[in-house]
Amino acid sequence: MAAVEASGSDGKGQGVESCVTYYRLEEVAKRNSSEEIWLVIHGRVYDITRFLNEHPGGEEVLLEQAGADASESFEDVGHSSDAREMLKQYYIGDVHPSDLKPEGGSKVMETHLRNRPCVFCASRPACLLYCK
Numbered sequence: 001m002a003a004v005e006a007s008g009s010d011g012k013g014q015g016v017e018s019c020v021t022y023y024r025l026e027e028v029a030k031r032n033s034s035e036e037i038w039l040v041i042h043g044r045v046y047d048i049t050r051f052l053n054e055h056p057g058g059e060e061v062l063l064e065q066a067g068a069d070a071s072e073s074f075e076d077v078g079h080s081s082d083a084r085e086m087l088k089q090y091y092i093g094d095v096h097p098s099d100l101k102p103e104g105g106s107k108v109m110e111t112h113l114r115n116r117p118c119v120f121c122a123s124r125p126a127c128l129l130y131c132k
């Protein structure tokens with residue numbers, strides 16, 4: 001997989017697990033077409049390019065959210081636990097902590113709290129940082 005310069009671009013990703021790749025939102029925003037489509041859901045970045053034409057809800061809804069934070073739409077649909085499980089295979093990294101601004105940060109926190117226990121973040125540093 002190609003390295004993305006967005007990761008840890010602020011210098012160092014210290015204080016958090018080094019195995020997590022961080023992406024700036026501006027990098028995510030560039031992946032906004034059917035050629036390459038990334039989404040953010042609950043502070044995590046997913047490359048769903050190969051899932052696009054497999055999505056049971058159709059590709060259009062995904063394209064509408066392409067390159068953006070789809071947490072709300074994802075939750076609004078009331079996706080099953082199977083759908084949540086599926087997310088894992090498309091996970092490529094976390095949103096860079098600098099992009100989790102107060103507004104976004106509290107949104108992330110709100111969502112995580114609402115979904116507790118979060119199957120994805122129980123042991124994730126980002127979650128520990130923002131969900132406490």
Ligand code: HEM
Nearest residue numbers: 048056057061065070073074077078079080082083086087
């Ligand atoms: C990568 C992220 C996503 C995955 C893995 C995923 C997976 C699925 C799955 C497995 C279903 C079948 C129903 C279920 O099991 O819940 C589904 C249905 C659906 N999804 Fe997604 N989905 C994703 C993102 C989204 C997003 C961002 C939207 C935005 C609106 C969306 C809208 C829908 C809709 C409208 C349905 C049809 C619901 C129905 O027929 O009742 N999905 N999705």
